Amino acid sequence: MSIASNLNSIKATLPENVTLVAVSKTKPVSDLMEAYEAGQRIFGENKIQEMADKWKQMPKDIQWHMIGHVQTNKVKFMAPFVSLIHGVDSLKLLQEINKQAAKNNRVIDCLLQMHIAEEETKFGLDENELNALLSSTEFKEMQHIRILGLMGMATFTENQNQIRKEFIYLKYIFDSLRNRDAQQHGGRDTHSRDAQQCISTSISTISMGMSGDYQLAIECGSTMVRIGSSIFGGR
């Protein structure tokens, strides 16, 4: 199967409200171009340097998503062009993104990564850390980031019930975030400083699901799937 046909058969199964991120990490530009020629415009990478190299070489209408763990000292290399950062899991990282976005005169869209898996090794926030981050003064003062929603990775297991449980949990946090924020900020003057920080209007995205579990993720409410090996082949 070619990259184009893999891509097309996956796209045919996705509901209209679900965005496909083609995860192209470790793959050569020629493979990405094949997906590009087939119409794909959103690519996901997990290393900043590799993403920057590909960005330089490829057409400029591509949206580049950073899906991997981000080191603060490397944010500056993607700040000029990155379209969405999925793996934000600390205030410190968010502050650096805000700073680099300001330098580039832009607002950078971010997803907050939640820890939903059983494994200790996966990055992400728990519910308390999420609440603490969102209610901090530092967060409220950031003018160059926009939180679009949440991202999560399920436990690496064959157990579908376990994965489903974790996806449903992420959807639950997502829904409460939207509701809570709508209540807090409903009816306020849209020009006040507080209202600028109202994130309920921008909360729209729940990034969950990879090659092995994206159908399940969609059943559980995913709006963005990150698919690599089913499009480009194994790594």
Ligand SMILES: *Cc1c(COP(=O)(O)O)cnc(C)c1O
């Ligand atoms: C590599 C990766 C993916 C894609 O994984 P596949 O199993 O190849 O679809 C999705 N999300 C993240 C965070 C990744 O690192």
